[in-house]
Amino acid sequence: MKINRYFVVPAIVVAAQFSFANAQEKLDPMVQNFVNEVNTNSQLENMAYELLDGIGPRLVGTPEMLAANEWTANKLRSWDIEANLQQFGTWKGWQRGITHVDMVYPRVKTLTATQLAWSPATKKAIEAEVIILPKVSSKAEFDQWLPSVKGKIVLIAQYQKIGRSDEQIKEFATPELYEKLKAEKAKTTKDFADYVKSIGYDNNTLPEALEKAGAAGISISNWTGIMGANRIFGAKTTKIPMIDIDVEDYGMLYRMAENGQKPRIKLEAQSKVLPEAKTFNTIGMIKGKEKPNEYIILSAHLDSWDGAQGATDNGTGVLTMLETVRVLKKYYPNNKRTIVVGLWGSEEQGLNGSRGFVADNPEIIKGVQAVFNQDNGTGRVVNISGQGFVNAYDYIGKWLNAVPKNIKDQIKTDFPGMPGGGGSDHASFVAAGVPSFGLGSLNWGYFGYTWHTTKDTYDKIIFDEVKSNVILTATLAYMASEDPEFTNREKRTMPLDDKGNVTKWPQVQKARRDSKDYK
Incomplete structure (x- = not known):
């Protein structure tokens, strides 16, 4: 019956296809390039294999963390993007060995x-x-x-x-x-x-x-x-x-x-205490052609805990920002503003890498147009808050209008929203008065199942969702770079808390530059 129906009325089929084609969304040609590249030439799975299977978890102070810094810098350089490791401190050196535990009695x-x-x-x-x-x-x-x-x-x-x-x-x-x-x-x-x-x-x-x-x-x-x-x-x-x-x-x-x-157990836990290790952020940069002293920052933390591979916290964020900057470099050669990719170290110990970057790079911070940070799992982005900036709707709303409809329609926004207080690296910039936005992902069991757990592994990544986030982030970065206006940094009037006191805007916190005060 299905075969007969399609052959008896071929004109209907053709008409339907033509109608569908006409209904195709007309995107900015640059954004269409992003969509095509991500959907036909994605590097996400290859990079995930190299980072998560090859290097593994990235605990601050370990050789694996340094290897991840070097791998990300080399990956950026392979795309002809300037990259370096920017030191922000040191941490106790350590390397995991095997853990083997057996009950031997009863x-x-x-x-x-x-x-x-x-x-x-x-x-x-x-x-x-x-x-x-x-x-x-x-x-x-x-x-x-x-x-x-x-x-x-x-x-x-x-x-x-x-x-x-x-x-x-x-x-x-x-x-x-x-x-x-x-x-x-x-x-x-x-x-x-x-x-x-x-x-x-x-x-x-x-x-x-x-x-x-x-x-x-x-x-x-x-x-x-x-x-x-x-x-x-x-x-x-x-x-x-x-x-x-x-x-x-x-x-x-x-x-x-x-x-x-x-009961008795036999326990073997091998590990090495190593010399104090230098801690780095990986910083990549594509200089702006018209406004080189204004910046778009693509933000994700590179470090992880090491019970598993650190796949969704925050391997997926790192992969998103690497793939985004690769696509931008390939299809957006005349970026007006400087595009920075910041892959932070020691986020898990208190946003230390991003806080260090904010403190150590005042000239960049002064010229930031926007920061886009992703750090809560493999899911498609479904929430963007204005982070307490009064006029955030004016520019975020405008930039989102260029995003493909199937991606944009998934996103709920909150303007002006409240400033992030410390849950992820965008908070380091928000505290300094810089428009910085967390790209909040759909949960996919993140907080219960993969966040800091023994199950945060490669197989938990949903690559189609990550591709969606790359298209979104690349579009937002492109639009922010092209925007003729510099983003307004006016802060909202803060509301009262449940005790009737005025809520305060988060204060800039010093980065922990070493491990001495960490518990």
């Missing part, structure tokens, strides 16, 4: 575990009993217990009775059971927080106390609430290894220890 099982960033190594594999925190209610009782940790590996994270996501429980439980389990989880979370407070320690001081008391190692399980995904941050110890064990294996060890079975 039975044998290889455990899923990762040493935390900057964890001290085991000089050789250690075997020790696993214990849990005591059931005490005061610091005095806890301190009396402390000597018993000597030579043992201590579990210090909250025990999770149920290792299923809230979404799955909600899907399958009866409403009554769901509410019961939700209330139980809230209570156990509060009880654990109250317990830690009662013993007089916190996340920093508890590991330090256990280490001082002679513990052989410390384990946490920083579970996200989604099955299989744990967050990996930094170790709080200086001499003994600190590891994260997946929720399933952690729970098993916890139950065994609680029931007096005295």
Whole structure:
């Protein structure tokens, strides 16, 4: 039937095709070039392979971070774009080795575990009993217990009775059971927080106390609430290894220890403490042909945590900005304003790279037309805020009008919006009074599943969504460069907070130029 219908009325088919062709959106020829290039000659997957599979995670202070700086600079140079590494400080040098953890008693099982960033190594594999925190209610009782940790590996994270996501429980439980389990989880979370407070320690001081008391190692399980995904941050110890064990294996060890079975694990955590490492931003630049002292900055942070590959935080942002500047270089040779790509280091420790850039480059900051920053996963951009600049609508709205309709229609805007306070690198520029805009992506499970977790890997990238973001960013950069007017920096009148006080515009913060004050 389908074949007969198409052959009986061929004129209808042709007419439909002609109508569709006429309905095609007429874009600025430059923007059409961007669309064609991204859709037919994308370099995104090749670059993702080189950066994420080849180099891997990019923890500040590691050789991999320096390799990523050098790789991005060389990639820019391969497109005939001026590029250099701009140092903003130093950080403690460290390199991850293998983590291998086995339960050896009461039975044998290889455990899923990762040493935390900057964890001290085991000089050789250690075997020790696993214990849990005591059931005490005061610091005095806890301190009396402390000597018993000597030579043992201590579990210090909250025990999770149920290792299923809230979404799955909600899907399958009866409403009554769901509410019961939700209330139980809230209570156990509060009880654990109250317990830690009662013993007089916190996340920093508890590991330090256990280490001082002679513990052989410390384990946490920083579970996200989604099955299989744990967050990996930094170790709080200086001499003994600190590891994260997946929720399933952690729970098993916890139950065994609680029931007096005295489980034992064999732990090998290899890593190297290296000399103090220089920290860099990768800066690429295409000089403007008419207004070289005015700047468009394409912004993303290059560093990551290292529980996985740092794919969506922020490999996708880096790939977006690299592909954007490649496309601009190829199709927009007469850029009026200077186009800068800034790939920042040490964002994860407090926006240090971008804050350092703002402080170290006052002449550039004075001439910035706009900053476009992307840093929240693989999804298509769906939100742009005016970041508190009164006239942001006048120019952002105008630039967005040139964006292909299928991309633009996905985006909700908020003008004048509120200034970003520190969640990502655009905030470093906003604090300095520079129009800087976060390109907010659709979630795609970012905060629960990939943000800083063991699952932030190449396979979580949706390249069609990233392509959309490249087209958007290239169009915005092109329009911002062509705009005859320099962007207005007038700030909004700030609203009252919930206590009736006037909210303050974020203050410029100093970059941490080394690791000494970092916890």
